[in-house]
Amino acid sequence: MTATVIEMKGITKTFPGVRALTDVSFDVRAGEVQALVGENGAGKSTLIKILSGVYQADSGAVHMNGEAVHFAHPVESLRSGIAVIYQEFSLLPERTVAQNLFLGRELRSRYGLIDTARMRAETKDVLTLFAAAGRIDPDRRVGELDVATQQVVEIAKAVSIGARVVVMDEPTAALNEAECEELFATVDALRDRGVAIIYITHRMREITRLADRVTVLKDGEVAARFDKVPAPDAIVRAMVGRDIADFYAPPASPDEIGTPVLTVRDAGNDVLHDIDLDVRAGEIVGLAGIQGAGRVALANAIFGETPFKRGDVTLNGETVSFRTPRKAIMGGIGLLPGDRKSEGLVVMQSVRDNGMLTSRAFAPLWTRDRINAHVDTAGMDRLLDQMKIRAASYDQDIRGLSGGNQQKTIVARWISMRPKLLIFIEPTRGIDVNSKAGIYHLMRDLAREGAGILMISSDLPEVIGVADRVLVMQEGRIVAEFPYGASEQEVMYAATGETEVAA
Structure with missing residues (x-):
């Protein structure tokens, strides 16, 4: 049994009209991977933002290495050794790998000048931990790197500050199979160094491959804890509150194919x-x-x-x-892009407007302001209803929806075009x-x-x-x-x- 690095006790957090977390307790130990899973909206992000100082809990306590801590700002959390790696990286694309690793804490010579040579050398030392080290030049601009390599740089940044807790939020979302295996090797290496890792994912095979323990959140509460990783069915059942025997729809029968x-x-x-x-x-x-x-x-x-x-x-x-x-x-022909946020959505526009983007663009100019070629506003609302999109209102910005509801909105857009x-x-x-x-x-x-x-x-x-x-x-x-x-x-x-x- 290794020492507990982080222990969160009885965490409750309420936003206007919504209770995001209710009496949640969670811990992670040195040298382990604790998987934190749950549906979108289950409370995972809120819990991590409390740990990292972005939000303040209404009640409850956080202990680090047995001592009570309170982070009023993310900088305080980072200085205490907690690094959060989000899906959207915090790297500056126009700066080099070395400059990103030492951003805000640049090494200086005795004359007060930035010591570029020492930063480059220490970056090389940090990168030796990673399988991708051979292809990463400390002097290369981060914007020139592929997504997988940028992720390595983000993790290396956490290592370089001496992080004792690393939170990874859906780290494989944009990676292929080979890149995933490199990431898994990196996670194993961090665990071997005694780093406590909180790993957030929706992919069951990653939990099976990496996790030592699993905590499942549902509707802002702890739905299950597993001290050993169970079969995926047990995790899924805890996440959604029911069996998903029909997770995949049955295949088409021969008479259904034309x-x-x-x-x-x-x-x-x-x-x-x-x-x-x-x-x-x-x-x-x-x-x-x-x-x-x-x-x-x-x-x-x-x-x-x-x-x-x-x-x-x-x-x-x-x-x-x-x-x-x-x-x-x-x-x-309709196409749903792989990166819905950058290629498929206008995040500052409403759910309804995103659903109607394509049909409006292809409507005759004289009808564009009132009714488009395939579906009017009321028709789009009916289509969004049929898709069971969960939103307070179709007038709200689509950025406030979960990933699944955003994806279904894009599908509704194409259905309206009768592809x-x-x-x-x-x-x-x-x-x-x-x-x-x-x-x-x-x-x-x-x-x-x-x-x-x-x-x-x-x-x-x-x-x-x-x-x-x-x-x-x-x-x-x-x-x-x-x-x-x-x-x-x-x-x-x-x-x-x-x-x-x-x-």
Whole structure:
């Protein structure tokens, strides 16, 4: 039994009209990973913000290494050795890796000048802890690094200040399989150094892989504690208050699948080669592959963002050649981007306005102010109701909604356009388990209504559980196809270039 580093006792927090936390107790020990899980809105973020000094609890106490502490500001928490790594990094893109590690605490020479050489050397020392150290130049601007490497820099920053507690909030949300494994190795290394880690995630396999203990929050209260990591079903049951035997919707039956909505033959561009693809009405086709395999490039080619330069494409039996997304939308294709906040939402606009963005843009100029081509304001509200979007009002800014409700709003936007083909890129990134199940069932409902769906996800169990067929891409080519029920091992072997599955 290792020493308890952080102990939060009886934490209660109320916002106007909402009780976010009720008598929550939580602790984390040195050299362990404590998974903190729950649906969006369960209270995880509020609890962490109290720990880090962003919010003040109405009642309760926080102890660090056995002594009562009170953080009135995040700087006080950081100085005490608590580092929080959020999904949106706190790095300055125009500064170097070394400058970011020592931001606000720059090393100085005896003459009072910033000692760049010493900062660079100490940055190199810190980075030796990480598998990615060899590809990180301390003098390189952070804005030039990919997301996975920026995350390493963020964690290295925590290590460099001597953090004894590191909080990671959905750290794999934007990472591929290989990058996830690097992150897991980093977490293992921090644990071996005696760092206490609070790990927030919606992904069951990460909990199974990393956690020593699990605490589940539901509706602002502790729903369950597990001193040993149980089977995922037990965690899910505690999170949502019921069994989710039907987590994934049943696959399409043969009589539910119709003729091809999309057909691509011998198509390619600078990234894609010899693409042959069919997506039929009523079915969900999943695209699997490692980062850079060409999955998103294929979606962008179909959608006209980076068009095919050769080959034939038909949509509902008609030959098409979409050179812009606008043409693709007019032709009946919708695309849900992988990063909904930066690519799919106008966060300062209302839920309703976000739902109507595309239909308003494509309405005739003389009707744009009153009724659009496919749905009016009342029609959008009915559609949002059908999607069971949880919002105080559809007039509220969409930034106040959970990730799952934001995602369903984007889906409503495309449904209003009556698409023939819907492309989902990372459909459940950053949303909770119950919302994921809702998105999966929604996708299946759309397919049963006659749409063809092409789904891209870096979560392999998700692809296998949702898709009626799985196509595997490698180096810009489709290299394998698997029916519903394929194993993760089979798909991964195909994605990595192996020719046969190990016994």
